[in-house]
Amino acid sequence: MTPEQARAALNAASRVAVLTGAGVSAESGIPTFRDAQSGHWARFRPEDLASPGAYRQNPALVWEWYAGRYRDVLGAQPNEAHRLLAELERRKGAGFFLATQNVDGLHGRAGSGAHGGRLVELHGNLVSARDEVTGETFALPAPEQLVTPPTSPRGHRMRPNVVWFGELLPEDALAAAQAAFAAAEVALVIGTSAVVYPAAGLAQDTLRGGGMVIEINPEATDLSPRATLSLRDVASRGLATLLG
Missing domain, CATH: 3.40.50.1220 (TPP-binding domain)
Structure with missing residues (x-):
């Protein structure tokens, strides 16, 4: 053809x-997921940043990574x-x-x-997060107002609204x-x-x-x-x- x-x-x-x-x-x-693993993030495996186990072990670290990617996509x-x-x-x-x-x-x-x-x-989508209790998704606030891990309007912690390994x-x-x-x-x-x-x-x-x-x-x-x-x-x- x-x-x-x-x-x-x-x-x-x-x-x-x-x-x-x-x-x-x-x-x-x-950048692709792996291309984004530069600088400080280069020492981490993908599974250290994007898996349920990684999130259970260190939600603050996972959210630090996703907050940076969130800033990148909004820009x-x-x-x-x-x-x-x-x-x-x-x-x-x-x-x-x-x-x-x-x-x-x-x-x-x-x-x-x-x-x-x-x-x-x-x-999924980096500009939203998912309530860990109800499963509802909510838009994230502007990057300068984002506190991680974020809390949903229901008062529950939210996880990134993406599909993990x-x-x-x-x-x-x-x-x-x-x-x-x-x-x-x-x-x-x-x-x-x-x-x-x-x-x-x-x-x-x-x-x-x-x-x-x-x-x-x-x-x-x-x-x-x-x-x-x-x-x-x-x-x-x-x-x-x-x-x-």
Whole structure:
């Protein structure tokens, strides 16, 4: 399939599903989880900062790490890839579904989920926290007002609203994504290595359902041999090629 044929198929599709990963936010200056482990944090293993066991052992340390990442994402701005995906949702309306592995909230800030389609954050969101007793989520205060560990309006301690190592993805979010990708005529997989399951299996759901899968990633991934088309580019330019 050529890029021109892919563009025509995307234009004609009424059901489009998208999966995004860290590569989409890289152009906004958001480091990946492991890239963020620099300086003081380089001496910690990922499991020391992002697991239920680490949080039980040292919630203050875990919150210090996430408070820094929270400041970073609030200082970043959506990039052209985020904006183009919001525009694609405007075109497709209720037939558009976006599942992201990112926790920076940039898709929502760019307008995704506000134009008739649906946005699902599979791994949570850094700008909110979850009440440890009730499970409710609440927006965090501004970084300069954040006291960690934070307390919910119910008076309970809150944990970061993200999926940690050893935890399952939210059942409702994953089920919605699987249904959307299985029904999609065209699926876009953008800026993700496509190796972390179950999210990595979403593209296969589309292929099994007879749809086509278009990958946008600067480097080859495990999905590349099975994709209908792989565009070797950063997210913003790859999307511009498809939506231009």
